[in-house]
Amino acid sequence: MHSLLVRVWLSILTALILLSGVVSAQKPKPQEQDEDYARSVKEWTTRPEFISPLVDHLPRVPGIPSPKEVLDHHIGAPGRLTYHAEAVAYYRALAAKTPRVKVYSIGTTDEGRECVVVAVGSEESIRNIDQYRAYLAQLADPRKLSDEQSREVIAKAKPIYHVMGGLHSAETGPTEMLMELAYRIATEDSPVINLIRDNVIVTITPVAEPDGRDRYVDWYYRHKIDEKSEDDSMGGPPYWGKYIFHDNNRDINYSQVTMRTLLDWYLQWHPPIMHELHESVPFMYTFSGQAPQNPTLDPILYGELPWFSNFEMTQMIKYGMPGVWTHAFVDMWSPGYLGFMSSNHNGMLRMYETFGNAGANTMKRKVDSGEATGGGRVSPTSREWYRPLPPYKEVIWSMRNNTNYMETGVLLALQLTASFPKVILENFYRKSRNSIESGKKEAPFAYIIPAGQRDITRIALLVNTLRMQGIEVGRAASEIKVKEGTFPAGSLVIKRDQPYGRLAKILLEKQDFPDQNLRTYDDTGWTMGLMSHADVKEITDKSILDVVAQPVDRLDPKGTITGGQTTAAYAVAHYGSNNMIALRYRLRDLTVQAAERSFKDGGSEFPAGSFIVPVDQRGKNVQARVKAAIEQLGLTAAGLSTQPNVPTHDLDLPRLAVYSTWGNTQEVGWVRYALDKFEVPFDLIFKERVKQGDLRAAYDVIVVPNQGRGGKGLVYDIEPRSKPIAYTKTERFKSLGMYGESEDITGGMGIAGVAEFEKFINAGGLLVTLGSATFFPPEFGLTRSIDAGRTSPRFYAPGPIIEAEILQSTHPIFYGYAQKIVPVRYANGPLLQVPERDRGGQVLMRFSGTERSVLSGLMKGVGEIRNRPAIVDVPVGRGRVLLFSTNPCYRWQNFGEFNMLFNAVLNFNDIKTMQKKSDQTADGQEK
Ligand SMILES: [Zn+2]
Numbered sequence: 001m002h003s004l005l006v007r008v009w010l011s012i013l014t015a016l017i018l019l020s021g022v023v024s025a026q027k028p029k030p031q032e033q034d035e036d037y038a039r040s041v042k043e044w045t046t047r048p049e050f051i052s053p054l055v056d057h058l059p060r061v062p063g064i065p066s067p068k069e070v071l072d073h074h075i076g077a078p079g080r081l082t083y084h085a086e087a088v089a090y091y092r093a094l095a096a097k098t099p100r101v102k103v104y105s106i107g108t109t110d111e112g113r114e115c116v117v118v119a120v121g122s123e124e125s126i127r128n129i130d131q132y133r134a135y136l137a138q139l140a141d142p143r144k145l146s147d148e149q150s151r152e153v154i155a156k157a158k159p160i161y162h163v164m165g166g167l168h169s170a171e172t173g174p175t176e177m178l179m180e181l182a183y184r185i186a187t188e189d190s191p192v193i194n195l196i197r198d199n200v201i202v203t204i205t206p207v208a209e210p211d212g213r214d215r216y217v218d219w220y221y222r223h224k225i226d227e228k229s230e231d232d233s234m235g236g237p238p239y240w241g242k243y244i245f246h247d248n249n250r251d252i253n254y255s256q257v258t259m260r261t262l263l264d265w266y267l268q269w270h271p272p273i274m275h276e277l278h279e280s281v282p283f284m285y286t287f288s289g290q291a292p293q294n295p296t297l298d299p300i301l302y303g304e305l306p307w308f309s310n311f312e313m314t315q316m317i318k319y320g321m322p323g324v325w326t327h328a329f330v331d332m333w334s335p336g337y338l339g340f341m342s343s344n345h346n347g348m349l350r351m352y353e354t355f356g357n358a359g360a361n362t363m364k365r366k367v368d369s370g371e372a373t374g375g376g377r378v379s380p381t382s383r384e385w386y387r388p389l390p391p392y393k394e395v396i397w398s399m400r401n402n403t404n405y406m407e408t409g410v411l412l413a414l415q416l417t418a419s420f421p422k423v424i425l426e427n428f429y430r431k432s433r434n435s436i437e438s439g440k441k442e443a444p445f446a447y448i449i450p451a452g453q454r455d456i457t458r459i460a461l462l463v464n465t466l467r468m469q470g471i472e473v474g475r476a477a478s479e480i481k482v483k484e485g486t487f488p489a490g491s492l493v494i495k496r497d498q499p500y501g502r503l504a505k506i507l508l509e510k511q512d513f514p515d516q517n518l519r520t521y522d523d524t525g526w527t528m529g530l531m532s533h534a535d536v537k538e539i540t541d542k543s544i545l546d547v548v549a550q551p552v553d554r555l556d557p558k559g560t561i562t563g564g565q566t567t568a569a570y571a572v573a574h575y576g577s578n579n580m581i582a583l584r585y586r587l588r589d590l591t592v593q594a595a596e597r598s599f600k601d602g603g604s605e606f607p608a609g610s611f612i613v614p615v616d617q618r619g620k621n622v623q624a625r626v627k628a629a630i631e632q633l634g635l636t637a638a639g640l641s642t643q644p645n646v647p648t649h650d651l652d653l654p655r656l657a658v659y660s661t662w663g664n665t666q667e668v669g670w671v672r673y674a675l676d677k678f679e680v681p682f683d684l685i686f687k688e689r690v691k692q693g694d695l696r697a698a699y700d701v702i703v704v705p706n707q708g709r710g711g712k713g714l715v716y717d718i719e720p721r722s723k724p725i726a727y728t729k730t731e732r733f734k735s736l737g738m739y740g741e742s743e744d745i746t747g748g749m750g751i752a753g754v755a756e757f758e759k760f761i762n763a764g765g766l767l768v769t770l771g772s773a774t775f776f777p778p779e780f781g782l783t784r785s786i787d788a789g790r791t792s793p794r795f796y797a798p799g800p801i802i803e804a805e806i807l808q809s810t811h812p813i814f815y816g817y818a819q820k821i822v823p824v825r826y827a828n829g830p831l832l833q834v835p836e837r838d839r840g841g842q843v844l845m846r847f848s849g850t851e852r853s854v855l856s857g858l859m860k861g862v863g864e865i866r867n868r869p870a871i872v873d874v875p876v877g878r879g880r881v882l883l884f885s886t887n888p889c890y891r892w893q894n895f896g897e898f899n900m901l902f903n904a905v906l907n908f909n910d911i912k913t914m915q916k917k918s919d920q921t922a923d924g925q926e927k
Contacts, residue, residue, distance in 0.1 A: 031189045034060040044400035052319040052408040061187045064097045067179045075180040076400030081217045084210040091118045099123045100186040107261035110242040113210040121201040136270040139429040141499045159424045160271035164205040169212035169240040170358045173402040174277035199418035212240030215735040224359045243669035252336030255892035272428035274342035279356030282367045282391040283323030284405045287351035292518045293332040298431040312412045323391030334522040344503045346431035362398040439496025443540035447508045451490035454575035457634040458532045460555035474549025483541035493549045513858035523799030525857025530801045530823040533896025557634035566639025574609035576816035579633040581902040582679040586629045593648040609815020649910040654700035656682040662745035663718040664707035671705040687749035696763035706771025706887045711779030717748030762877030766908045771827040771887035783874045788830035800857030803848045804870045812907035825894045829885035832869040845870040
């Protein structure tokens, strides 16, 4: 037929159909399918039962690019991984050709890459997406809605279902799968996809950690592309993100830029469901929110989670897919996982673990190694009530298998959401409403941060972290009188009768772990006040809800300088602000002294460790610079007309190094992050530098952050492979060689390295070891007199907050600490043993180790640490070793402990050996 005629006919036909309103009733022509896709996918799927009818086909729609048309391969092709920018380019190409897809630029990563969110839905949904966002915002904060109005909003609204891939860089599959998912939802004409497209708006984070994705893909193409089996695995690169690995899923205070970018997006879009895609266990674990569960979260959530996971498991078993299960992996205790931002804000966190090969190579995998998987878990291949069709013990596994499982699962979850969109929306609304109501009915009704605390900077950190998550904080205009006491005007009030009142409680309350016999995936304690050494009061007096409080947007405390004529010096009070070290570095070219004892000036008391900055430092513009720095850093200072009569020492700036193995860079990363945040310059050194020798000529202080499990791991690190594994930047692999370079990351520093550390200490250097790195000096004889033991297998302490007692309160590392008993995060460091003759002098802090000293979270077997040293200061040769059994720089969390490390750095050459005091004991045996 003549083409013009065809077109005329077609338009008449279209007009008729539109007029008669029978579009949906018209039986559609079967959609053209991509035969090449079906063939390829069948070939790459290693057994027929590893695929489902939802994903064994893909439509071809002229003019709309499938992944292959942009990437040059179908998703799941062996040996192919996509860089972040390539994935984003695909979504943009797709969005350019269909009104059903839109790409939003939402901010940047730590390394400056663009973060995007992709929205997929019906044309109508995408066209009106701002309206749909507004509906969800109304449901997220229903204070302005009556029940009647909320029903009207729900009737008009659609749920947003957010899916995230690529948070953990070695878990490579989700980023690939999501491109196909987006294309399928945008193009496929089938009952299930039409249902999803019409009733749900799907949003996608293609790569949650773009920096790590690019580094990993570089690494894959450089080292892993030829791997044939899991036995010849080269492992992964030394870094994913700029600072951290898996902890991007434990960043409870959103320190990392990339994580904060997503949080900001979340709070503007309010997706009721957020779904993280991970890879680990076979073949697919779908999270059901098992115990221990955080009881503060809405009970509705605990019904929703198994509702979804059971639907997915049921359907996939029906499709004949083995190995889908729902229980005995991750629990609902810690709120610090990234996707928890959803549960924390009255939505729903969902999560899968599918089976990945840490790349895109097809290989034989031993699923059941016969070894216990830890935590008392059973083999992942056993048949259990929650795993009626278990995975196989051995399998040839491919990227496409992984893609099939994930995509089928996500499509089922979307089908369920699309079948019950109003239920999802009602639940979201009800959970938000319940959060407000529970704050009116159930104590505690508020938390108060009393005004007048010495250090406002740690309070600012705490308050701003709450604000970042949308929690409302108010400042009381006048004095507050409640059952718990009287609090001055200006005190900060966090009321519970707000949409995120439950989250406030979760973050501020003491964690009461429900059952000593349960185990948990991450920390059991995170109470922000304890972690910050800030006073936060729980208020059970309901009248607090009526207190008038001005909303606080953000706390930016301005420092103050009091006093009259500053003719001699400035005194800067050491109240335990972590900004003290930043101040010292901002004044790095000036003489700054530390007062060794407290002193008074006018009405103010300056505790030991306070800085004294003499004014007469020629040409250094001291007054203006001190003033500016004090103000910006929120510190408290006074101008003095005479130098105070108190012993002092100069705060010299050390040449500082931080030592890192190649195999465990994450905890080092947290220390790097804290040092960067507080403006402390340092060299990051590895085995390569240590083995060069002459460390003392280059450094005064070397900090060895918590890493690995003990001294042996620190010294020998990654086991050598058949060939060197280079982590270097090349023309082709630009993301490698960042944050350190090595021609071969294996082998560790070895005994030769230990000898260099020994020379460094003997020649007058200060070695500081944190957490499990503290096994290293005792185990390798650097501190001959100290022993390092381990707790028994019965002991179990996943990150509780416990009491420790400061024994040498005049020691410089405790400058700024006013209390003798302080909360510390337990780090599972060594049980240190100090000879009796040295105990009085060398043990600076010890664990109380009583039941009541466990302040938050779980410590089972607390007696094993009773009176054990927590920090030991050992003189060796002309230098010394500071052994922290604690980790004073744990993630971005225990701000109250940071100063123990920072003080050590600033006072490195003024630490004196203390006199023995015979009235103290500090080991396992009580006197
Ligand atoms: Zn993961």
